[in-house]
Amino acid sequence: MPAETPPAGNPARKRGRPTEAERVQRRDDILDAAVRLLLADGFGGVTFDDIGAEARVTKRTIYAHFATRTEVFLAAVERLRERTLALPGDHVTLLDLATAIVTGLHSDEAVGLHRLMISSARDFPELSAAFYADGPERYIAALRERLDPASASAAEALFTLLLGEPHRRRLLGLAPAPTDAQASAHAATTLRLLGLD
Incomplete structure (x- = not known):
């Protein structure tokens, strides 16, 4: 699986199990990206692929937080x-x-x-x-x-x-x-x- 590219302004994420602080930050990054997209494109116009691309995380990472x-x-x-x-x-x-x-x-x-x-x-x-x-x-x-x-x-x-x-x-x-x-x-x-x- 390719390594995730960190969101702009965030430090590179290290390999291995993330710390609790890193998990919270990653969840916030996903929510920030999702809100931007939802407000721009509407509820029916946003997919997890879109959110992943905006947050610069894999879809698997999103599914670790949200179903x-x-x-x-x-x-x-x-x-x-x-x-x-x-x-x-x-x-x-x-x-x-x-x-x-x-x-x-x-x-x-x-x-x-x-x-x-x-x-x-x-x-x-x-x-x-x-x-x-x-x-x-x-x-x-x-x-x-x-x-x-x-x-x-x-x-x-x-x-x-x-x-x-x-x-x-x-x-x-x-x-x-x-x-x-x-x-x-x-x-x-x-x-x-x-x-x-």
């Missing part, structure tokens, strides 16, 4: 959620979490994945259900956990307003991703509107 394109897409959604919700420090406030959600879900990657899901929903209904369960439902659950028990029922309304019209404008390509200051202001306004500040 299907559905798994690749959902792994990208999961990775985005984990990165969005991975807030540093022990004293994360509701505003910190709300700001992270605005920043993460209004990002180019999140908006692209959301557009892709909307365009693919009719042809891939199971994927839509999995996307919702692993995306919006998990963000709402994270908000619910952070809210005072008396306000926990507001989690869905809070999530909805954190996206709101700015997110619709993002989906339609009418606005750029918010700056950190804009994301924080949007989150603060939303919390204030719901009496959660």
